[in-house]
Amino acid sequence: MTRVSGVEPKSERKGLAMYEFFQTLGSWAVLAFVLSSMLNVGLTQKPTKLWRHLKINRSFLWRMLLLNFVVIPSIMIAIVQLVDLDPVYQTGLLIFGLCAGATFLIRLADISHADLALAAAVLLVLTVGNIIVLPVMLPIILEGATVDVWLVTQNLLTQMILPLAVGMLLNQFVERFAETIQPWVGRISNISLYVLIIAIVIGYLPALADFQVWKAIMVGTYVLLLSLFLGWAMGDGHGHLKDVGSLGTAQRGVAPAMIVAQGNFDDPGVLMIITLVNLAGVVALIIAAKIFSRDNAVQLIEPVPLNPARRAKV
Template sequence: MFEVLITISATLLPVFVFLTMFNVGLTQDVSDIMYYLGDQKFALLMLVANFVLTPLLMWVILSFFPIDPYLRIGLAIFSLCAGAPFLIKLTQEADHEVALGASTMIKLVLGTIVIVPLVLPRLISEIEIDGFKIAWTLVKQLIFPLLLGLLFARFLPRITGVLQPWVAKIGS
């Protein structure tokens, strides 16, 4: 049963991620995303929270509790890899601008691409990090669908109008 759930999630999760980001691109203006990308104070606070405070909190937790070494490694990786497409859904549920969530996600993806290959090997000497694979995975799963959606919205507005409600339903 557990293997079935893993297989289902391995299929549905990439679909959810792609459609969520594609839908953001279909529904947001580039100018709105660029506006939030330019907020330096917010960016600094968010980057410190995600790449300093969260890993520090995880380190404190891991220092106090005996945890299986494999779980320790997984939690350390998880604490350094900021952002997720779920951020977009949380932004929507909090009644904030989706463009804010999208710009935040872009910053977190770029931060993850830079920070994880630099910091993770120093924290966990037992693993080897391929920064290019991390970057490519994030770009193809998060940035590419967002850009594709923005291009559809800009150059194919009729198709976007028909496609977007379906993308939003299936992605949710």
């Protein structure tokens, strides 16, 4: 059959429309995941309990800040410079390496039978750290890229800190209401995460034929595994600190990374590589969490935080 120049076959147009649909769906799923996951964490925590951990484990939290915002980004920068990658994938990896404080840490801590209240305290500190560090460091690390500092700050405050604070206040002052809605918010967070992963994989399926994508995934996964070891060392010999330190460092801040990628970069490859590296990391960290719990039966991803009150250590 002769193809008329400049006219795409109907099947090809349908294929492009399908990819565009899933790319758009993925963009909306990012927002739903960030808002629901941060609200979900807030609904499982009380400010008073977190404050006690902030006082008791002050030195550990300072080590976590240093490791997550200085050491790990420096390692990512060094490795990205050594490996030949497309600039768009370099950008995604650098953003992913700089961002810390993933809400999935709560679920990982639950799987590993770690201290959930301590994990929430680490998450809170790292989330606040993103607000301070990202607007300053992104323009420096992403040399040549245009980063809207105010937009980054505004999005982090409205999409992460605000829902987290609302959830914590509800749990503190209207606990029964918070307990009622928390499972539903958790389910929304789960569903949006699954939709996000599926939409990104399908929407950018043609890009997976590019070896550069797989090379970037391997680089990102290597840094995550190295982060797991370094975070373990931050525990200073204490079992509950080692578990939370390793999982809290290796699970990078996918929510702030997605906010930065979606708000500042037109190339969808930045968001794609962040999502794919995070997916590879989640699988590896679930296995690690099961090993920490001395239960090697690996379960399906179920990132619904349970109420941490039942196992919190103070």
